[in-house]
Amino acid sequence: MYKREIAGAAAVILIFAVILVSSGLLRSYANTIDNVHWQGTPLPPCFVNGGACGGHVLGTDEVGRDILARLIVGAPVSLGVSLAAVIFELVTAALLLWGAQRGGTALRLIIARCTDAASCLSAWPFIALVAVIAFEERPLVRLAVIALAAGGLFAARAMVITSERVSSRSRLRQAARDWAVILLMLATVDFFGFGVQPPTPSWGNMLVDLQTDMQIAWWAAIFPATSLFLAALIIELAGRTMGTDVLPIELRKRAVLAEGSGL
Amino acid sequence: MSMALFNVVVAAAVLLACGFVVVAIGRSASAGSAQLERVLLREVLSRLPATIELLISSIVVSLVFCLLLSWAASKTGNGTLRRPITALVLVLQSVPFFWLALCLSLLAAVHFGESVYGWAATNGSPVASHTAHLILLACIAALAQIPIVVSVLDSAAAEDGAKFDLSTSLYWAALALAQRLPEVIAACLITELAFAWPGEGRLFFRALNAGQLPVAVSILIVLGWITLCFRAAVRCAALLSPRAFQDV
Numbered sequence: 001m002y003k004r005e006i007a008g009a010a011a012v013i014l015i016f017a018v019i020l021v022s023s024g025l026l027r028s029y030a031n032t033i034d035n036v037h038w039q040g041t042p043l044p045p046c047f048v049n050g051g052a053c054g055g056h057v058l059g060t061d062e063v064g065r066d067i068l069a070r071l072i073v074g075a076p077v078s079l080g081v082s083l084a085a086v087i088f089e090l091v092t093a094a095l096l097l098w099g100a101q102r103g104g105t106a107l108r109l110i111i112a113r114c115t116d117a118a119s120c121l122s123a124w125p126f127i128a129l130v131a132v133i134a135f136e137e138r139p140l141v142r143l144a145v146i147a148l149a150a151g152g153l154f155a156a157r158a159m160v161i162t163s164e165r166v167s168s169r170s171r172l173r174q175a176a177r178d179w180a181v182i183l184l185m186l187a188t189v190d191f192f193g194f195g196v197q198p199p200t201p202s203w204g205n206m207l208v209d210l211q212t213d214m215q216i217a218w219w220a221a222i223f224p225a226t227s228l229f230l231a232a233l234i235i236e237l238a239g240r241t242m243g244t245d246v247l248p249i250e251l252r253k254r255a256v257l258a259e260g261s262g263l
Numbered sequence: 264m265s266m267a268l269f270n271v272v273v274a275a276a277v278l279l280a281c282g283f284v285v286v287a288i289g290r291s292a293s294a295g296s297a298q299l300e301r302v303l304l305r306e307v308l309s310r311l312p313a314t315i316e317l318l319i320s321s322i323v324v325s326l327v328f329c330l331l332l333s334w335a336a337s338k339t340g341n342g343t344l345r346r347p348i349t350a351l352v353l354v355l356q357s358v359p360f361f362w363l364a365l366c367l368s369l370l371a372a373v374h375f376g377e378s379v380y381g382w383a384a385t386n387g388s389p390v391a392s393h394t395a396h397l398i399l400l401a402c403i404a405a406l407a408q409i410p411i412v413v414s415v416l417d418s419a420a421a422e423d424g425a426k427f428d429l430s431t432s433l434y435w436a437a438l439a440l441a442q443r444l445p446e447v448i449a450a451c452l453i454t455e456l457a458f459a460w461p462g463e464g465r466l467f468f469r470a471l472n473a474g475q476l477p478v479a480v481s482i483l484i485v486l487g488w489i490t491l492c493f494r495a496a497v498r499c500a501a502l503l504s505p506r507a508f509q510d511v
Binding site for chain 1: 270273277281354358359360361362365369445446449453456468474476479480482483486488490491
């Protein structure tokens with residue numbers, strides 16, 4: 001009955017396993033500067049200038065670090081944090097709905113108004129603010145704080161479609177869309193310097209020198225953005241195979257019925 | 264309707280209370296002096312018109328574009344335009360908006376010269392220059408709204424058949440934008456940062472970097488209130504519209 005979902009979950013787990021193993025193997029290499037070939041300017045990708053690439057398939061960044069290795073090491077950071085945020089979002093939304101259904105009128109109203117208020121906050125500024133308030137040097141704790149904040153905020157938004165009339169397939173599709181949105185949103189936070197801190201690479205913080213890179217080493221500005229684009233596109237397309245998009249219909253109904261959240 | 268407005272007021276109060284709690288918690292991390300904070304809080308209000316100007320302009324641009332697209336799609340009855348529109352939505356949904364905005368700002372700087380970055384520094388720029396910049400930025404900020412509006416118009420068209428009705432489409436597009444306004448505002452803030460527009464985006468970024476938490480929190484709350492007001496206005500319009508009840 002759920003063959004497609006099981007196959008999808010297996011594919012995601014397999015992809016994550018491959019990425020995790022590769023990133024583990026390349027972790028030290030990703031931050032190593034190529035002192036042999038690098039002469040102060042970024043090395044181009046091999047398909048642009050095979051003689052000058054020094055064996056770096058996608059070239060190097062401005063300080064001589066291999067871009068492909070950094071993309072692979074940054075993949076579990078970007079994809080993993082956003083996936084953790086989506087899982088937390090689903091759990092929080094389910095708990096809020098359960099609490100609202102079982103807790104009586106007062107609790108239902110409190111949850112409804114709080115989710116209304118939270119759903120008004122713009123995502124990347126909110127996450128950036130949380131990251132600044134809970135300033136944490138340890139990378140794992142920092143990532144956990146960011147994932148929890150993103151999950152909590154998107155749980156409030158997910159309440160819009162969390163109701164009995166929405167099928168589980170449609171919820172899966174919405175979760176996939178949220179994964180793509182959170183992936184891009186966390187990349188924005190990383191880009192502005194409030195998320196994952198260097199030297200840990202993420203697809204967002206690899207674009208920090210975007211304006212300089214565009215002029216002297218376009219590959220350093222293009223490949224991380226392409227990775228983000230392809231990842232978000234694949235997640236969105238995978239979500240589209242799971243069910244119909246209920247969000248537009250639910251938005252219309254709830255707005256007409258003057259309901260803020262799905263309670 | 265009174266219940267809907269009451270809900271909005273309660274949500275606004277919750278937002279404000281949360282803001283006070285966050286500022287109280289984050290006080291230890293705040294590096295700025297109280298006097299500087301007061302000056303910056305005044306700046307939050309003085310920069311608000313620029314952000315609202317950009318927000319409204321981008322909403323108008325995206326509405327015009329999406330309604331034209333929806334009208335064109337309904338005219339080509341056999342769904343010829345459906346696939347390109349779906350592709351456009353997929354691309355705009357998946358591309359990192361901050362990257363797109365910065366690339367476009369670089370492109371604009373090459374085309375229009377330093378004026379794209381430097382105009383904010385020259386106070387009292389001519390109205391024509393201001394309008395030209397506003398339209399340019401509105402078009403870029405609108406790129407983030409197109410998938411939101413198109414998906415709702417697509418859903419409405421699928422339910423109601425291929426007919427195009429301007430008022431109905433406008434109505435559903437406004438509902439979609441009201442619900443997803445935080446995303447629209449976030450895109451406007453990024454556009455402001457990329458193009459040095461003197462709105463809340465730059466102030467927010469500066470406040471976060473300087474550890475001015477009250478300023479950053481107040482910007483978030485003010486923008487949240489704008490969302491609540493917009494939603495309240497759209498809900499009131501929805502409740503006043505007899506067609507809305509017929510559709511549901």
